[in-house]
Amino acid sequence: MFNRWSSFSYILTFILILPIALVINHAFGSDTQTLTHLKETVLVEYVTTTFILVVSVGFLTLFLGVLSAYLTTFYEFKFVGFFVIALALPFAIPTYIMGYIYSDIFGYFNHFHLFLRSIGIKEYFNVLNIYSVIVIMSLALYPYVYFIVKASFEKSQSALLNPALSLGSSRLKLFFKIILPLSRPAIVGSLALVMMETISEYGITEYYNIKTFTPAIFNTWFGLHDSKSATYIAVMAMVMVLAVLGFEKFNRGKASYKIESTNSEVKKQKLKGYRLYLSYFFLSIPVTFGFFVPLIWIGVYSYEYVTTALDEKFVAVLTNSLLSSTLSAFLIMLLAFLVAYTGRIFPTFINRYLSKILSLGFTMPGAVIAIGIIMLFTDIDKWLIEHYITSSMFLSGSYFTLLFAYIVRFFAIGVSSVESSFERVSIDLNKASRSLGFNYFQTMKKVELPLMKNSLLFGFALVFIATIKELPVTLVLRPFNYETLATKTYTLANSQMIHETAIYALCIIAISLIPLTIILLKRHR
């Protein structure tokens, strides 16, 4: 159906999907010399390293996330409320910042080794290796699994615990036979998110010199100036992401995992004895190393550098971050709302799938999107110059490019939060308003927008956090001399001024923590 609403969505989809299409298109064709060379030498290493990293991080996050969700959902013990919240907090710390912090703590002249030497151990443990990256990434990413799986556990427990107990099943049997299988989509879904983040990660892999796809794409593009090979690697990264998604889809199969929500009272089991202490020990690990140790480090160095760091430049960086995150979150929510609303009022087959297509940018590594956008805007600029409309590069390297990239990258977060809140607003309200004399646009303004205010703000906050933490895309596409909190921590860390990053990291974490705590407290209640 071609009407104004649908046409807008089609055009938007076309524009936002263009960068990814360009990357794919560019990658195929005759091999360049570098590509042949790459294939013969390092390409295999990129693939295997990324694969090892993805699988190991997957396993470790699964272990940390599922077990902590299990303990905090099914058992009652002292401080459980504290752990419920604290376990989600590492969400606020970007992986690359965690990476910088641990590389510093374990540096030759720093805390850990100083301590070792003080007790007479002279050995040096170098942490700049793939094993530390696996551990650090797992500490940073397990909250995805914890968060999503815990929600699923809670729902199935409240619906099924009492019926199962009344049928004579033990709690343990219930967990393994029913709740765990029922939570499979949540587990696999969150695992897929973790894997995609791992493929996409740039800051830490580059800093620790781990040869995964993302640094490889950038090095080939900017170091070797070989766009063909870069896009070729990008397509390989895409294939890996698609494999992850395929695995998730395949796993979901045809079974129905839908559970009706109930509010039945659940009596939790009490943890006692050695089990209790083991649980405390286990739960403390991710909370301590995923949140409190980095936070203390940041606190200490922020305090130390607060006087030197708080200058005009700092204010500029902070303003840049706040402005670009606010602006892109606003634009994303606006566009996501329009697309989701079109799917709501014209629920044709295509319209319902547009949001899924538009969400592709989120699954693709930031590096892929970045080079896709460079290609797109260079092409447009060339066309503009050829037709004497401009004399120099007009769009490439402009602020608009960066905003556009954020929209491509994070549209999925916005649209999924809009769609889930649309589900809670009956379509009958829309029809009622129209039968009372208002058109779609007026209805949207008078009925849906006011009803969805809170969920839209929530979606806005999620996009805002994602944008403020974003590194690879910003790094590549930012205008000349333009720094955000994320790029500033990156450049400082890479100039061996790692302690100076503390104050910027503190800002990122503080800004992310505000909405995160609100969400957590709301859910906990």
Add this chain to the structure above:
Amino acid sequence: MILELKELNKSFDKPVLKDINLKIEQGEIISILGKSGSGKSTLLNVIAGFERAGSGSLEINGEIIFNKKTDTEPQNRNIGFVFQNYALFPHLNVEANLLFGVKNKKNKSIVRELLEMVELEGYEKKYPHELSGGEQQRISIARVLATNPDIILLDEPFSSVDTLLKAQIEKELLTLIKKSGKTAVFVTHDPKEAMAISDRVAFLEDGEIVQFDTPQNIYYKPKTNSVASFFGIANFIEEKCYRLNEIELHVESGMYKAKLEYSIFRGEYHELHISLNVEGKNYPFVVFDYSDFHTRDEFYISLKSHLTTS
């Protein structure tokens, strides 16, 4: 003629409405009755303009609102729609809900009049969640009446009402609509409800209107077996339909010999499941019995009159 549907068709994957023809007069109350999936809600949505018909035409007061060339938007059809779940705007209070479709928002007297009409005076500042189901329904009807529509469409208005309250709310709603003098089209799957409230009933089956008639004719002169069965227990002997009150039981003599298979106690009466022997063939038959015949296992039945069927 207030509303006229001509040769209306609508398909999703398969045809849902087939050549619907209906003529509805000013002030009439019509029920569209059918099983779930018969296409009745689709028909209502097509009339309201929420869904687009495949072909055919729709006229209100002689003015075409839908045909090949025209498709008037729902907001311009001047049709009121009462939803199954009332669809009151939860973020607005009663007054704002009532004034939602009214052009002159300062006209508070209309709010007072409407609330008086639905007997909910003093409810202006209440929010939908503070009202009972019945009150919400009355407000949703008042909200529709506020815009002075030509026709009111009601989609299963009693489906979420308590069985105990249903009769009372039916009566209230009927009085309200009659008082307003509006034409109304109900969708329902409950034959008792349809007969209680409507001037005429349109029976929809697999997207086709099988019979459009008064409740009496639909009950006593059903055109097909499915219409007959839909309106309460019907007995068939050789394609003829007999209602329960058309049957007399005799201990001796009479026309047909019957054997009691089993009986169900229903309080004031017994439901007798019998097999009726007609010319050597056995027919399953159901009879209501207020007497003590059920204690015997054999008796005779005279069928006082039979109803014509197709």
